[in-house]
Structures are given as structure tokens and as C-alpha cells.
Amino acid sequence: MKRTVYDADHEAFRQSIRSFITKEAAPHIHEWEAAGQVPRSVFKGLAELGALGFDIPEEYGGLGPTSYKYQAIIHEEVAWAGASLGHHHVNTGVVLPYLLRIANEEQKQRWLPGCASGDILLAIAMTEPGTGSDLAGIKTKAALSEDSTHYVLNGAKTFITGGAVSDLILVVCRTSPYDPEDRRAGLSILCVDSSSEGFAVGRKLDKIGRHSMDTAELSFTDIKVPVENLLGEEGKAFGYLGQNLPRERLSIGVAGVAQARAAIKFATEYVMERTVFGKTVAAFQNTKFVLAECATEFEAAEAMADRGVELDDAGELTAADAARIKLFCTETAGRVVDKCLQLHGGYGYMTDYPIARLYADTRVSRIYGGTSEVMKGIIAKDLGL
Template sequence: MGKYRFETDEHSMFRDSLRKFLEKEAQPYYDNWEKERMIPISFWRKLGEMGFLCPQVDEEYGGLGLDFSFGVIINEELERVGTSLVGVGLHNDIVVPYIESFGSDEQKKRWLPGCITADVITGIAMTEPGTGSDLANVQTTAIRDGDHYIVNGQKTFITNGINGNLFLVVVKTDPKAEPKHRGISLLVVEEGTPGFTKGRKLDKVGLHAQDTAELFFEDARVPVANLLGEEGKGFSYLMEKLQQERLVVAIGAQIASEDMLEMTIDYVTSRKAFGKPVSSFQNTQFKIAEMATKVELGKSFLESLIEDHIAGKDVVTKVSMAKYWLTETARDISVECMQLYGGYGYMEEYKIARRYRDIPVASIYAGTNEIMKVIIAKNLGL
């Protein structure tokens, strides 16, 4: 696909250097990471050395002070390698911005430099075994006791749960608050905190190299100095930041669709059946034409959204549309492409098989597509 309208020569150079880096440091090892069910921390450190971790952070904390457009390029190029690299985008564009926006100067000095070098790898702990999309009903409590909060509860499906050592945890600091969302706060919990333990690495259908885990808090003592922003403001902070999280997921889905279309065109033009290329059959041509149209429409919609988001506009409704439509489109495309590959599409050595496994979860995480439709309907005044 073509470049975005906002891409300058600086963006192109950034993309080229990142692509070359990934060709050398990620692509040759990716299959192995999938087998080992882990992306090594050494790879995170190399990303940091090259300036690909949190480039948006202010220079005073060690960042490059770049805008989100560079984050878009990082997310795209990582997705081209494989979806198991989503933990990097989560760290760069989802968790660290909370520290940048709501952290005190002291907290920023403490955590941000490490986020840029991979000495600190972050995760966000929202989901619980009994609470997914219904954030106001989280059960994990943080009760003030002098200079500490005593945290009790359990979180699950936490991206970067194994490699991570700094977690933004959604807690109830006031379990009796009415309405419930007023009792929610954000607490930063560091690995090694007494009473905080990590559970097993969860075994997933796809995203095999991505470390997803459970987190447990049993009378965990977290310093009050680790409260992010104000007590009771957690819910509004989440609402403010979820737009970017959902945009990141939409970008990944779009790139997955582009990648699948590209590889399938290559495959059907080289593969023969009944003595001629599979691409010469009208059914193949129609399927490819339909998918190419969806990819093109998705790209245009996404580009306008990214531009609006960088300009600071409130595009929650459209982002919800993009997150829902692009992830479902990617899922449809994975099914169609696998079919066009025939039996080979079901073989692990072909990348389409991995795409087919990796894509469905994008309809679930960062707010399910059902929740996206609820948001869209509400904002349309229904």
C-alpha cells in the first residue's frame, strides 16, 4: 500500500531503518520465538538502543520528542513481522502515555528513562477473571494504610505479563463509591513488590510468542507515591486514553489485511491448477478484487483518523467504528485467503496459517467489538 499523506522524508528514513533492523533482528528468529512462546528481553533492549521504544517521550527523560505518527510506523512494521509483537505497541503507545499525561515530574523521572531502554517493560492490568469490558466493576481493591495501599485481587490476560516489570493496575480505592466508577484509581505496581506475584504464562490460540499472564495481589503493599494522578480519577483517565489504544489495534488489523492480500496475490499467481495459474480463475479474481477494495477503503478511513487523532480531535465514535470494522474485515480476509491457498493454507509453514490464528483476538481485546457498537450507538444518540 502507498504511504500516508503525513509521511515526510524523516518518516521514510525512520521506516527504512526500522524495517532493516527488523529484517536482521526479528524476522529470522520470529518462528523460533513463536515455538518458545516468548519474545526475548534482549530484543526489547535492541529496540531501545535504536530509538524504537517510546520515541514520543520528551527529550528531558531520554526520548526523542516525536509525535504519534512515528508510533504508527513502529506499529505497522512490527505487525508486518507478526502480531506477537503487539506488546511493544502496548508499551509505547498505550501504557507509557498514561505516565506521560498523569504522572508527577518525580514519577516521570523515575520510570520514563527505563521505558526507553527496556530496563522498564510495562503492562496495563484492567481485565479480571470476572470483569472484562465492565471496568466500573473491577474487584481489585487498594485500601489506604498510612504511606501504602494494601492491594488485593487478581488480573488476567495481561499483555507483557511475564517480561513486564511495571504494571499500571486498575483498582478500587473506594469500593463503596456511587456511582461505582468514581471509586477507581490507577496504581503503578513494580515487580518485587511484597504480595505481588505473576501467575502462569497463558496458552493462547494465536499470538504464541506474546507473553500473556495472570497477576495476583495478596495484601500487596504499594507506596502511595505510586498512585498515578488523583485518587478516584482512574475511570476518566482510562476513557481519555482508550481512543489511542483502539486506534493502535485498528492499525494492526489494517496491516494484517494488507499483508495477507499481498502474500495471497503472490501465491495464486505462482500456483497452478488444471494447467493454469489459480489467479486466472474468475472466482479467485473476484475474491481478490473484493479484498483489495476493503483494504483500500480501510486504509483511507484509517489515514483520516490518524490525522485527526494527531491533531488532538475527539474521534472516539470513528475510532470505535474503525476498531470494529477493520478487525472483522481482517478476520474475513484471513478466511478467504486461507481458502485460496487450498490445503497449503492449513500448513504451519505458510504465514497465512499464523495470520488466521492471530487475528480473531483483535475483535476481543481493547474493548470487544460489541462494546464498540454500544459506543457508536450511544454517540449516535440512540
């Protein structure tokens, strides 16, 4: 179906990103997966394209207000090439908006130029061992010093994307005692420099997929965090964390659609070349029917995601809209990628083939950013149930 979501400027940006990925990322995917991360030079290259400066005001080196469509294009091109840009999306699409929305003027002057140039990479540390999605149960604590010049931070985090390579970590911590009557109160966000004494990267977690994007355990031992690094107001973190969730969940849905599109491409190319019993796999009716099913499911998901991108541009994307998009698009991606891997036969299980990496990489999209079950709960609530 013809898409209408992008204009000529978007397509020109697509060509720039596609060229960069083709030359600088796709040839190195196996090397980066073995290393567990992408080199800093990738982020510096993206910065030269403006791909780190979305929504950063021009006075800080960014592009100013920018449609989310540009980030959606990056998702599409990364998947299409079977490549990776490490934790670029988390850095730019998930964490940066907190600074843009909450940081004061002094903080913006201090951090945003480095974010735009690739000199400051970002991560956010919410999840803790034993708490999972229950952010109200966070135990990492920060006590204000007697002279009120700094906080003393202690605790541990896990499943932190980009935690081992980032320069500034937004740490969600408890700055006042736990109140069982208001479990969401007392949480704050401290911006921690990864060079701080007492900051340590623990294990780099061994995941099923997304091997070129590091996921780490972090620990904080008596770290002195200047009060100037408090993001927003003390005790207001829970509210801040919810503000960016619709965009984050939209992005996961958009990525799912991109992965489904790429899977169909990989499978189509494979079945056109692979011969079985004297004819190509593409010649069998089952192959045609499976790919027809995949193409139809993909088109439906793409239309839904495109509508979500337009709503986001208009400032009208609701939490329930984003939940529907994430649920439908990631579940669709899971089905499509699985069917496309099956068409590869035994080769689909070999990591030399992009479909195998795509299969492993796609699975987590139904978990992070809120599980499919959590999305169903949000949708049900929107229905008045």
C-alpha cells in the same frame, strides 16, 4: 491508491524499522512463539532506534512530541514481515501514555528514562476473573496503611498482556468501598514493581494466536505499594482509563489494516506460484475476483485509518471516530484474511505459512480494546440513538 499520510522522514524511519524487523525479528518468529515471548534484547534494539521513546521528553531520553504515524509504520512493517515484536505496542502505545499524561514530576524522573531505554517494560492490569469489560466491578483492593506510607494490595487479574515480562504494572484497584450509586467511583491506579514481595505471575494463558506475546494471570498478596506509586489522584482511575481509549482503538484499527495488506501480499505470492490442473491458481477467475474484492476493501479501510491518524495528530480524534475506525478496519481485516487463507487451500491451515498465524492473530482485534458490539453502541450513541 496513492497515500499522502507519510513524508520523507516517516519513510526513512520505515526503512530503519524494516531492516531491524528483517534481521532481528522475522527469522525468530517460530522460536518466539514456542517460548511464548520475545527476548528483552528486542526491546533494547527498538530503544536504540528510538521506538520506545515516542512522546517521552528529551530530558528523560525520549524523542519528545512524536506523531502517531511512527507507531503506525511499526504496525505495518511487523505485519508485512509476518513477524512479531511481542507486547511492544501495548508497552509503548497503550501503557506509556498513562505515565506521560498522569505521572508527577518525581515519577517521571524515576520511570521514564528506563521506559525509553528498554530497562522498564510496562503492562496494565485491569481485567479480573468474572468481571471482563465491567471495570466498575473490580474487586482488587488496596488499603492505606495506618501511617499513610503505603497501600496494602490484594487481588487477582487475568488476560494481562505482557504481565509475565514487564517490570512495572499499572494495577487498577479499589481504594474505597464499592458504591452502588456510583459504580465508577473509588478506583485508583497503583504502579507495582514486579519484584515486589507478594507479586506472582500465575498461568501464562494459552491463546488461539499471538503466541509470542505473553498473556498472564497475576496475583497480589499483601503487597506494600509506596504511596509515591499512586498514579494521579486517588479514586480518579475510571476517568483516566477513558482518556487513552481513542488512540488505543485507532491503533487496533491501524493494525487491522496492516494485517489485511499483509494477507493480500501473502496470498498473491502464493497463487502466483502454486499450480493446479496445469496452471497457476492466479490464472483462475475466482482467484482474481477474490483478490480484487480484498484489495478494494483494504483500500477503503486504509483511507479511513489514515484519516484517523491525521485527526489524532491534530488532536481531533473523537471517541466515536475511533470506534468507527476500529469497527470497520478490524471487521474488514477479518474478512480479508479469511479469504486470503482460503486461496492457500490446505497450506493456509499450516502454521509454517504466515497466513495461518495472521488468521489466528487477527481474530482478537474484534474483541480487545472494546468488542465490535461495544463499538456499535458508541457509534449509535453518537448518532443520538
